[in-house]
Amino acid sequence: MKKLIAGNWKMNLDRAGALKLAADLEAGMPHTVESVVCPPFPYIEIVGHALKNGNVALGAQNCSGYDDGAHTGDVSVKMLKDIGCGYVILGHSERRQHHEETDAIVAHKAVKVHENGLIAIICVGETENQREQGQEMIVVEKQLKKSIPSSATAENTVIAYEPVWAIGTGKTATPDDAKTMHAFIREKLPPALKKARILYGGSMKPDNAAALLTTPNVDGGLIGGASLKAADFIAIAKSA
Ligand code: PGA
DSSP states (O other): OOOEEEEEOTTOOOHHHHHHHHHHHHHHOOTTSEEEEEOOGGGHHHHHHHTTTSSEEEEESOOOSSSSSSOTTOOOHHHHHHTTOOEEEESOHHHHHHSOOOHHHHHHHHHHHHHTTOEEEEEEOOOHHHHHTTOHHHHHHHHHHHHSOTTOOTTTEEEEEOOGGGTTTSOOOOHHHHHHHHHHHHHHSOGGGTTOOEEEESSOOHHHHHHHHTSTTOOEEEESGGGGSHHHHHHHHHHO
16 A cells, blocks of 8 residues: 655645645655645635646545534535545644544544545544653553544544654654554554554654654654645655
C-alpha cells in the first residue's frame, strides 16, 4: 500500500495563498504516495477545482455529527462530499482541547463520515504531562477504544498518532518512540482495522520525514506547518 501524506492547513492562508499552494501541489506532488490536503472550510471547494487532475485528494478538518437541520455554524459530511471531499480529520488534539470534543463526539462524527462513504482520519495522542507520567499507552488505548465506532474498517478509517507535545512545537517523537507506539496501536486496533493505515503527526518536516516514514507501522504522515509550503510538503512526500 502506498504511504498516505496528509496536509492539515488548519486556520491558515487566504484565498490567493490556498490557490497558489494547491497549484504548486498539483504540479509537483509525486505519484509514489497517496496525498490529501485539508484546507479551511471556505477554501475547500476552490482548492478542489485547482487539484483537478485528482492526484491530490481533498479533505476537511472537522464535520458535524448530524445530517442537517438546526446546527448553526456546522458543516455536514453530505456537504463536504458534495464539494469533493474524500477525507475528514476527526478528534485532532486542537479540537479535543479547545472545543471539548470527547471520544464519544469523535465516534459520532466518524459514523457520519462512514455513512457518506468518506474516510475518517481519527487522531489520538497523549499530552506531555501524560507521557511524563508514563500514561501514554493508557491514554491512547482509551482514545482508540472510544473514538472508533463499529462502522470503522481498514478502508474507511485512518488512525493518526499525534503526540500533543510534538504538534507545532518542533519536537518530534523519535523513530523509536513512533515504532513502539505504532506497534502498540496496531496491536490494539479492532479486527476490522488491523490493516488500517497509521499516520504519524507532530512536527514532521523534510529533514525528519524519511526516518519517521521508514519506521515499521508508520504508514504516512499528518503534517501541519510543513504542509503550508509546497516545497516542504512535496519533499516529505518524496522521502516516503
Ligand atoms: P505540525 O502539526 O506538523 O505543525 O506539528 C501536525 C498536526 O497538528 O496535524
